[in-house]
Amino acid sequence: MTPQPPTRHARRDPSSTWRRGAKLVAIAVTVVLVAAVAVGGFYAFSLSQRLQEAAVPLKDAPAEPPALSAYNEPFSVLVVGTDECDEQVKAAFGARCSDPGNEGTRNDVNMLVHVSANPRRVTVVSFPRDLQIGIPECTNPDGTVSEASYKAPINSAYEAGGLTCVADTVSELSGQSIPFAAKVSFGNVVNITDAIGGVEVCIGGDGIDDPDAGIDWEPGPRVVKGYDALAFLRTRKGIGDGSDLARIGNQQQYLSRLINKLRSDEVLSNPGTLIGLANTAVNNIEPSESLADPIRIAQLAYTLKDVPFSDITFVQFPVVDDPADNNRVIPDQTSAATLWEALNTNAPLQLTGQEGANGGVIADPSAPTAAPGEPAPEASTPAPDATDASAAPGVVELPSNVSGTKANQATCSAGNG
Numbered sequence: 001m002t003p004q005p006p007t008r009h010a011r012r013d014p015s016s017t018w019r020r021g022a023k024l025v026a027i028a029v030t031v032v033l034v035a036a037v038a039v040g041g042f043y044a045f046s047l048s049q050r051l052q053e054a055a056v057p058l059k060d061a062p063a064e065p066p067a068l069s070a071y072n073e074p075f076s077v078l079v080v081g082t083d084e085c086d087e088q089v090k091a092a093f094g095a096r097c098s099d100p101g102n103e104g105t106r107n108d109v110n111m112l113v114h115v116s117a118n119p120r121r122v123t124v125v126s127f128p129r130d131l132q133i134g135i136p137e138c139t140n141p142d143g144t145v146s147e148a149s150y151k152a153p154i155n156s157a158y159e160a161g162g163l164t165c166v167a168d169t170v171s172e173l174s175g176q177s178i179p180f181a182a183k184v185s186f187g188n189v190v191n192i193t194d195a196i197g198g199v200e201v202c203i204g205g206d207g208i209d210d211p212d213a214g215i216d217w218e219p220g221p222r223v224v225k226g227y228d229a230l231a232f233l234r235t236r237k238g239i240g241d242g243s244d245l246a247r248i249g250n251q252q253q254y255l256s257r258l259i260n261k262l263r264s265d266e267v268l269s270n271p272g273t274l275i276g277l278a279n280t281a282v283n284n285i286e287p288s289e290s291l292a293d294p295i296r297i298a299q300l301a302y303t304l305k306d307v308p309f310s311d312i313t314f315v316q317f318p319v320v321d322d323p324a325d326n327n328r329v330i331p332d333q334t335s336a337a338t339l340w341e342a343l344n345t346n347a348p349l350q351l352t353g354q355e356g357a358n359g360g361v362i363a364d365p366s367a368p369t370a371a372p373g374e375p376a377p378e379a380s381t382p383a384p385d386a387t388d389a390s391a392a393p394g395v396v397e398l399p400s401n402v403s404g405t406k407a408n409q410a411t412c413s414a415g416n417g
Helices: 026-038 041-053 154-172 184-197 226-234 244-262 269-282 294-304 333-344
Strands: 075-082 107-115 124-125 131-137 149-153 180-184 199-207 208-210 215-217 220-224 311-314 319-322 323-329 362-363 404-408 411-415
Touching: 075 154, 107 154, 107 269, 131 154, 131 323, 149 154, 154 180, 154 404, 184 226, 184 294, 199 362, 208 411, 220 226, 226 244, 244 311, 244 362, 244 404, 244 411, 404 411
Parallel strands: 075 180, 124 311, 199 411
Antiparallel strands: 075 107, 107 124, 131 149, 199 220, 208 215, 311 404, 319 323, 362 411
């Protein structure tokens, strides 16, 4: 087995900040799935050609061809974010892109988007970048083979064999079939965020003061786009306890508010915006071969369009400190088994833990609260179809170390500035 370089999930040297950088991966798949509904004709053919140029194979790719109808089976989409230096961000990233010690590309963001059927539910599982797990034998795009590793950080899988290797790694860890996957990088994040006009996030606590991320923001609502969005998603020292685990909750706040915006009339009622989003997304993702087809993307988008926000759940994969190094983490197998079983049986999920691990986010204090004896009002960014999943029969209470939120729950960054 090949040993891997050590990583940490707590405070680290500032010189490697940008390697821990862009966390906005889910934006790519979300934008593509929603925007592609508007794509047709010759334009769809053009998008298909561009998608296929960068497409990679997956062993669990569906056999049936795409169709302009709902996707009838449960499915998963793996969303991967890499820390490579694109041309449009090199100047802004400084040493991250000029220091030879920072060479290489790592999958610093790994989100498994699980979609069930009858009824539809969506669960987004975020895996910490410093999670120590087994990496299978992988074949690189150039045909070379990387040996399997018994124990290595999950964010070393992309270097071992690209997007396909990351999908195989997450599939082995979770036991989930992964028929679809997509990858985005630093520059992709900037381009896609600009295309949607930014997202309003909530800065809570004492505000965010993180010189490494270029942030010094006061508490309150703030629309972030472009480099501001990238800085917000990569900030670590400015929130919670300053760890990568705290950062995940912040990323999930962004994704939840992004989904609310994409499902709003502001975006869906504007065909020009949808076409622009589709074009930008296609130019900024590396898809699996199974996702390199506008008809397939439109099919998945149609399948997801009516999922209640209360059935869209963001969770962090449960972990414990690695006994060999408490700056790393390993899977909590017992809690993880409860999570995967709930997804496999399509049970409604009830969160019992905190909104985010390691104090990364807090409940939005501006969200309305109920007076004694009155039913609780909805949060400040809810879907109009939100319901109480905990009242449904067969509900599964997730262990307390499976932190997370629903898409109809508003959270704020727990700034420690």
